Amino acid sequence: MSDDVQTSPVHTPLLSHGPLLERLLAGEFVCAVSDEAAFKRLQDDALREAFDAYLRPLNRRLATNDDQSVYFLAWRQLDDAAREQLTRQLSDTVHSLLPLLEWLQLVQEALGRDSVPAPGDVLKPGELQARSEDNPSLRERIERVAGDTFFGSQSDQLDAQLKQVFKRLKEHGYLLQPHAERQVYLVTGKVEYLLDIVRFIRDEERLPVLDDADAQETLL
Incomplete structure (x- = not known):
C-alpha cells in the first residue's frame, strides 16, 4: 500500500507539500506577499494538477483570481x-x-x-x-x-x-x-x-x- 502511494504520479509530488495543502484546506489565501515560496510552487502546472487530482474527491479545486496573483480553494461542484x-x-x-x-x-x-x-x-x-x-x-x-x-x-x-x-x-x-x-x-x-x-x-x-x-x- 505504501509503495503504491510513493510511486503514484498523483501523490508523489504531494508528499513534500502536505503543509501547504493543509493551509489551503483551512481557508488560507496564498500570494507572493503572504508566502512567496509557496506562491511560486503553485505556479507549477504539474503541482496544480496534482493538487486538483487530490482535491477532486473532496469536491474542491485550486482556484486563482483573474490576475493570478492569489491562490485559494474553491468548490468544484455546488451540491x-x-x-x-x-x-x-x-x-x-x-x-x-x-x-x-x-x-x-x-x-x-x-x-x-x-x-x-x-x-x-x-x-x-x-x-x-x-x-x-x-x-x-x-x-x-x-x-x-x-x-x-x-x-x-x-x-x-x-x-x-x-x-x-x-x-x-x-x-x-x-x-x-x-x-x-x-x-x-x-x-x-x-x-x-x-x-x-x-x-x-x-x-x-x-x-x-x-x-x-x-x-x-x-x-x-
Whole structure:
C-alpha cells in the first residue's frame, strides 16, 4: 500500500507539500506577499494538477483570481452541502465588505495615493495616525470604521483604533506583519480577491455594494 502511494504520479509530488495543502484546506489565501515560496510552487502546472487530482474527491479545486496573483480553494461542484457552506462564507464576506472597502478608500485618501492599497504596498499605523491627527474628517472616519462590528474597536483613542484595525486586517489575511516588533505591514493578494468579489456582485448580480457611487468608481 505504501509503495503504491510513493510511486503514484498523483501523490508523489504531494508528499513534500502536505503543509501547504493543509493551509489551503483551512481557508488560507496564498500570494507572493503572504508566502512567496509557496506562491511560486503553485505556479507549477504539474503541482496544480496534482493538487486538483487530490482535491477532486473532496469536491474542491485550486482556484486563482483573474490576475493570478492569489491562490485559494474553491468548490468544484455546488451540491447542497457546498452551497450551504458557500452561502455562509459569502454572508461573512458581505458582512465585512463595506467596512473593508471604506477602510481601503480611507487609506488611499489619507496617504494621497492614486489607487487603493495593492499587494506588496507598505502600510504603517504611525503614518496614518500622523496624517489624521490634525484632520477632523479623517479622524471621524477612522473612528466610524474602527467601531464597526467587523473591526470591533471600543476605544476613543486614535492610536488604539488604528491598532485594532490593523490587528483585524492581519487576522483575516489582508495584511502581513513581517516583524512582530515593528509596526510595518504589507498588503496581501487577498485584497485583490476582495475587490474581485465586489466586481462580481456589481456586474453579475446587479447588487449595489456601496451607497456612494463615486466611492465605488474610485475603488473599482
